[in-house]
Amino acid sequence: MERHLDEELSKLNTNLLKMAALVEEAIHRSIEALKKRDKDLAQKIIDDDQEIDEMEIQIEEEIIDLLALFQPMAGDLRLITTGMHINAELERIADLTVNIAQRVLEVADQPLVMPLVEIPRLANQAKLMVRRAIDAFVNQKEDIAKNVILSDKDSNKLRTVIMKELINDCMVKDGTTAPRAVPLLLVARDLERICDHASSIAEDVIYMIKAKVVKHHRERL
Amino acid sequence: MNTMIKEKKSNQKNVEQEVISAELEENNMKVRVENFNFYYDTTQALKDINLEIKANSVVGIIGPSGCGKSTFLRCFNRMNDTISSIRYEGKIRIDEKNIFDDNLDVVDLRRNVGMVFQKSNPFPKSIFENIAYGLKINGIKDKNFIAQKVEESLKNAALWDEIKDRLHKSAFALSGGQQQRLCIARALAIEPEVLLLDEPASALDPIATAKIEELIHELKKKYTILIVTHNMQQAARVSDYTAFFMLGELIECDETNKIFTNPSKKITEDYVTGRFG
Numbered sequence: 001m002e003r004h005l006d007e008e009l010s011k012l013n014t015n016l017l018k019m020a021a022l023v024e025e026a027i028h029r030s031i032e033a034l035k036k037r038d039k040d041l042a043q044k045i046i047d048d049d050q051e052i053d054e055m056e057i058q059i060e061e062e063i064i065d066l067l068a069l070f071q072p073m074a075g076d077l078r079l080i081t082t083g084m085h086i087n088a089e090l091e092r093i094a095d096l097t098v099n100i101a102q103r104v105l106e107v108a109d110q111p112l113v114m115p116l117v118e119i120p121r122l123a124n125q126a127k128l129m130v131r132r133a134i135d136a137f138v139n140q141k142e143d144i145a146k147n148v149i150l151s152d153k154d155s156n157k158l159r160t161v162i163m164k165e166l167i168n169d170c171m172v173k174d175g176t177t178a179p180r181a182v183p184l185l186l187v188a189r190d191l192e193r194i195c196d197h198a199s200s201i202a203e204d205v206i207y208m209i210k211a212k213v214v215k216h217h218r219e220r221l
Numbered sequence: 222m223n224t225m226i227k228e229k230k231s232n233q234k235n236v237e238q239e240v241i242s243a244e245l246e247e248n249n250m251k252v253r254v255e256n257f258n259f260y261y262d263t264t265q266a267l268k269d270i271n272l273e274i275k276a277n278s279v280v281g282i283i284g285p286s287g288c289g290k291s292t293f294l295r296c297f298n299r300m301n302d303t304i305s306s307i308r309y310e311g312k313i314r315i316d317e318k319n320i321f322d323d324n325l326d327v328v329d330l331r332r333n334v335g336m337v338f339q340k341s342n343p344f345p346k347s348i349f350e351n352i353a354y355g356l357k358i359n360g361i362k363d364k365n366f367i368a369q370k371v372e373e374s375l376k377n378a379a380l381w382d383e384i385k386d387r388l389h390k391s392a393f394a395l396s397g398g399q400q401q402r403l404c405i406a407r408a409l410a411i412e413p414e415v416l417l418l419d420e421p422a423s424a425l426d427p428i429a430t431a432k433i434e435e436l437i438h439e440l441k442k443k444y445t446i447l448i449v450t451h452n453m454q455q456a457a458r459v460s461d462y463t464a465f466f467m468l469g470e471l472i473e474c475d476e477t478n479k480i481f482t483n484p485s486k487k488i489t490e491d492y493v494t495g496r497f498g
Binding site: 003005071072074075076077078182211 | 453455457480481482483484489490493494495496
């Protein structure tokens with residue numbers, strides 16, 4: 001027998017999926033804007049963030065209603081609280097894409113300090129991690145969530161490579177490149193943070209599925 | 222010869238009780254249910270129940286209607302003994318004593334194990350007399366002591382401030398929630414160690430229910446409490462441990478937060494999430 005709560009949970013899933021799709025698109029567009037140094041696209045990312053903000057509020061209200069009206073227990077409770085965390089994480093990811101768009105506006109009129117190779121790789125990694133974390137949530141797949149968490153170290157490595165290149169190959173050699181290199185450093189940091197958020201979603205998903213807290217306890221994976 | 226056998230058996234029993242007493246004390250356990258089976262005539266209502274209850278804890282007993290939770294509760298003060306066709310096997314120990322021992326005085330047991338029912342049942346007497354009654358039938362005659370005990374019990378049941386000016390009015394003049402707290406005060410007056418509450422708030426409005434729940438939280442400092450409830454949120458709010466019964470079996474008993482966030486058994490999960498019951 002399907003419960004009324006199941007219908008509501010299904011709606012919550014759908015809304016989180018919609019939000020995740022918007023966020024994933026924002027990551028993709030932010031990096032496209034950087035690659036093409038497209039100020040219009042960057043501005044559009046900044047403007048469109050409001051839609052994601054509104055969605056976050058709407059989902060949060062839905063979750064509060066679910067908690068108040070259904071007083072969920074056990075698996076239902078874990079699913080709803082995980083949904084609440086994911087909602088907040090997705091909104092923060094969207095804010096990071098806005099940061100990237102703002103960096104694009106800063107550097108768009110100037111020549112690139114170095115060819116963009118590793119930054120798009122890191123962006124792809126971030127996009128993939130977010131997509132897989134959401135996939136793990138929707139399909140309740142612990143193994144996918146685990147892989148997302150484990151792949152976070154690759155994003156850290158990539159960020160380190162980017163930082164070294166920008167600092168050693170650009171700024172140390174020629175101090176005048178700093179105004180163009182620093183925004184890219186910040187972009188790399190923001191992308192790496194997106195990966196952290198994806199990893200955090202995956203940790204919540206494992207809690208949801210197994211009631212096992214792996215946050216701050218990777219040895220439990 | 223018979224006397225010697227009896228003495229030997231009695232000595233063995235004492236040794237067993239001492240061992241159990243030490244075990245219970247070490248783990249701060251008040252109650253231990255061992256391989257307990259209960260039958261109404263040929264129908265088995267409880268099946269091989271094993272459970273330990275810590276002193277000064279609240280155990281919520283949940284489960285669908287007919288699962289045996291009230292039968293289980295009524296075993297602790299042998300209320301079921303009033304039904305002629307019942308039969309039981311196994312033991313329920315309160316401290317080290319098996320409450321089904323032949324030499325156990327049931328009146329003593331019921332003095333030690335207080336009970337409050339779903340529907341409040343004050344005596345058709347004054348508020349004061351409702352509390353004093355239990356003391357008087359236990360042979361206490363000292364009026365000052367009785368008055369002091371009435372006040373103390375009413376305070377412990379969080380009722381004193383509301384009714385202190387009308388102690389000699391009929392108990393029936395109280396509201397439903399107050400009557401239920403009066404019944405709790407009545408049970409407390411004779412200083413039990415274990416309190417059995419059979420859906421004590423199911424007929425009360427939310428405010429009276431909240432008062433009973435607050436009271437349970439306070440009472441566990443002094444008593445060990447077993448509460449049967451159909452209200453899962455209530456079990457979640459008031460109990461330290463929750464026992465889930467189904468078709469006469471104890472499916473699982475664990476810390477309440479575990480039962481309501483991550484129960485071990487799927488059937489418990491299905492029940493607490495409202496998939497059946």
